[in-house]
Amino acid sequence: MIGMSTTRTVLSFHWFIFGFDGRIGSWANCVSISPVTYFLYLDSMATLEIQTGDAPILRETAVPIPEIDADLLQLIADMFETMYAVQGIGLAAPQIGVSKRLIIIDIEEHHPEYPRIALINPVITMAVGEELGEEGCLSLPGIRGMVQRSATVKVEGLLPNGDKIEFDASGLMARVLQHERDHLDGVLFTDLLIPGDQQLLEPPPEMATEI
Numbered sequence: 001m002i003g004m005s006t007t008r009t010v011l012s013f014h015w016f017i018f019g020f021d022g023r024i025g026s027w028a029n030c031v032s033i034s035p036v037t038y039f040l041y042l043d044s045m046a047t048l049e050i051q052t053g054d055a056p057i058l059r060e061t062a063v064p065i066p067e068i069d070a071d072l073l074q075l076i077a078d079m080f081e082t083m084y085a086v087q088g089i090g091l092a093a094p095q096i097g098v099s100k101r102l103i104i105i106d107i108e109e110h111h112p113e114y115p116r117i118a119l120i121n122p123v124i125t126m127a128v129g130e131e132l133g134e135e136g137c138l139s140l141p142g143i144r145g146m147v148q149r150s151a152t153v154k155v156e157g158l159l160p161n162g163d164k165i166e167f168d169a170s171g172l173m174a175r176v177l178q179h180e181r182d183h184l185d186g187v188l189f190t191d192l193l194i195p196g197d198q199q200l201l202e203p204p205p206e207m208a209t210e211i
């Protein structure tokens with residue numbers, strides 16, 4: 001059941017969901033990604049209600065998406081709308097009440113090498129190294145903490161146009177991918193904190209890093 005507190009906004013312009021195709025370089029070199037090979041446009045989008053705190057769906061294992069249809073594309077558009085409304089950089093479907101294996105990420109403003117993306121049924125197929133970094137979560141407002149993640153990951157999944165994609169990511173993109181991927185298995189970043197390391201901040205100092 002979608003947690004749609006739907007204020008459906010009809011926009012006066014066509015809104016595009018961009019994807020990208022990935023050209024995988026060597027494992028040592030970060031992937032080179034060329035932007036925008038497909039899109040869809042929708043005339044309306046909705047801002048969805050973000051599930052927070054101890055909402056049960058945040059602890060469920062999300063189910064694989066068997067096919068890409070119009071409802072899924074609408075969901076993706078609505079997720080982007082929702083994420084942008086709260087200045088997030090990543091969002092997983094369970095966070096808006098849909099227990100499906102779908103994540104979206106947009107860190108393009110500061111990391112143009114990673115165009116924004118919606119990934120269906122994402123799988124992390126390889127993880128290398130370790131990196132400590134601060135995280136927050138749109139579903140856990142006011143909480144931040146340091147989380148150890150793999151420094152570089154290889155990810156595969158489907159784009160909204162049905163194309164398979166596989167690419168390498170490092171730095172912030174690797175972190176957000178792992179954070180969002182965890183949401184699909186009911187794992188929250190607070191599960192990964194060193195005991196006693198959780199920081200309660202009021203308000204979060206940098207909303208742009210909420211994922």
Ligand SMILES: [Zn+2]
Nearest residue numbers: 137138139211
């Ligand atoms: Zn999160």
